[in-house]
Amino acid sequence: MFEKLELISADAILGLMAAFRADPDPRKVDLGVGVFRDDRGETPVLASVRTAEQALVAEQTTKTYVGPSGNPGFNQQMEQLVFGAGHPAVKAGRVRTVQAPGGCGALRLGAELIRAAAPDSVVHVSTPTWANHVPLLGNSGLKLERYPYFDAQTGGVQFGAMMAALEKLPPRAVVLLHASCHNPTGADLSQDEWRAVLELVKRRSLLPFIDMAYQGLGEGADADAFAIRLFSAELPELVCAVSCSKNFGLYRERTGSLHVINEGAKAADATLSQLVRLARGMWSMPPDHGAEIVRRILSEAALRESWARELEAMRTRITGLRHELVRQLRAQCPQRDFSFIARQRGMFSFFGITTEQVRRMRAEHHIYMTDDSRINIAGLRAENLEYVARATAQVLAA
Numbered sequence: 001m002f003e004k005l006e007l008i009s010a011d012a013i014l015g016l017m018a019a020f021r022a023d024p025d026p027r028k029v030d031l032g033v034g035v036f037r038d039d040r041g042e043t044p045v046l047a048s049v050r051t052a053e054q055a056l057v058a059e060q061t062t063k064t065y066v067g068p069s070g071n072p073g074f075n076q077q078m079e080q081l082v083f084g085a086g087h088p089a090v091k092a093g094r095v096r097t098v099q100a101p102g103g104c105g106a107l108r109l110g111a112e113l114i115r116a117a118a119p120d121s122v123v124h125v126s127t128p129t130w131a132n133h134v135p136l137l138g139n140s141g142l143k144l145e146r147y148p149y150f151d152a153q154t155g156g157v158q159f160g161a162m163m164a165a166l167e168k169l170p171p172r173a174v175v176l177l178h179a180s181c182h183n184p185t186g187a188d189l190s191q192d193e194w195r196a197v198l199e200l201v202k203r204r205s206l207l208p209f210i211d212m213a214y215q216g217l218g219e220g221a222d223a224d225a226f227a228i229r230l231f232s233a234e235l236p237e238l239v240c241a242v243s244c245s246k247n248f249g250l251y252r253e254r255t256g257s258l259h260v261i262n263e264g265a266k267a268a269d270a271t272l273s274q275l276v277r278l279a280r281g282m283w284s285m286p287p288d289h290g291a292e293i294v295r296r297i298l299s300e301a302a303l304r305e306s307w308a309r310e311l312e313a314m315r316t317r318i319t320g321l322r323h324e325l326v327r328q329l330r331a332q333c334p335q336r337d338f339s340f341i342a343r344q345r346g347m348f349s350f351f352g353i354t355t356e357q358v359r360r361m362r363a364e365h366h367i368y369m370t371d372d373s374r375i376n377i378a379g380l381r382a383e384n385l386e387y388v389a390r391a392t393a394q395v396l397a398a
């Protein structure tokens with residue numbers, strides 16, 4: 001049977017990870033996959049995670065099954081982290097949360113729920129969006145379409161064009177939005193723009209599906225959840241997929257949550273029953289290790305404080321690197337304006353060079369980024385910023 005299968009190329013981001021690892025050049029710079037790195041280029045286990053994990057290993061008495069909706073304490077803590085303390089939708093019993101294997105699992109589970117409720121739904125994603133959104137959502141059977149988003153001229157959002165496109169959608173169309181730290185562009189909506197999107201979504205009866213993979217890495221844990229908190233207070237229904245990969249550094253532990261806001265508590269119970277059945281049919285039960293670490297961190301005051309400080313340090317490093325990169329680029333390529341990089345948020349920016357220039361950065365300078373010129377800002381280091389800026393100047397001049 002399998003002899004009929006064709007060899008296909010690796011996913012662009014994962015392929016880049018492998019190519020970087022295989023490159024023996026000591027000057028190599030990894031601006032590819034979206035993982036946080038410190039100034040030594042490492043992705044360390046957070047101290048708060050290490051402490052919680054040690055306690056977990058010492059105290060855990062069983063490895064028996066947890067259940068398809070995951071770790072209840074984790075789900076409760078994630079609701080508070082995502083919605084904030086005392087959010088009216090949570091208080092009204094309108095929110096149902098299930099743990100998922102990473103933000104990816106949450107996205108897929110959300111798509112499956114939408115498909116179960118309305119099989120002909122179309123999900124509208126931004127142009128561009130994270131490449132893996134397409135198979136994660138589309139393989140559920142839902143159709144995907146695009147709306148304009150990134151403005152390459154300004155490095156910001158083409159807000160007018162985005163709103164004009166959303167205005168034309170039929171009622172019940174699903175709109176995938178990035179809560180903060182837009183992947184791959186780093187261009188986020190302002191709070192006023194979110195309020196305008198909310199009014200449109202209400203008027204057109206659309207269903208927002210918000211992906212929050214970087215809570216705390218943009219403006220802060222509360223500010224990054226602004227849209228989710230606003231929308232869930234004002235809308236009858238909302239779907240949110242949340243990842244703990246980046247803000248807890250739990251990448252390989254596959255830790256995430258799906259939160260569905262419903263019109264009332266009765267509808268919420270039906271939603272939860274469907275989510276549990278869907279999860280059971282896909283992965284049966286999510287892995288507990290990362291979720292129990294997060295639960296411990298969020299529920300123990302000292303650990304939570306230590307994690308909040310580590311999160312702030314990650315955010316501050318990224319913001320500092322954005323400003324330093326702009327400064328170096330201004331010195332090396334004064335003819336080109338890269339100031340948009342300092343205005344964007346989160347791990348990523350679109351560098352704005354051509355695919356051919358991206359390939360030359362890789363071949364001639366061992367600097368790795370995806371072909372669309374997305375760079376992971378956290379992959380930069382004090383010692384290679386100037387090297388990256390010089391290489392950019394050479395590639396742009398050629």
Ligand code: LMR
Pocket residue numbers: 013032033034035130132183
């Ligand atoms: C990324 O966008 O690089 C990360 O979210 C990692 C991934 O799985 O693609």
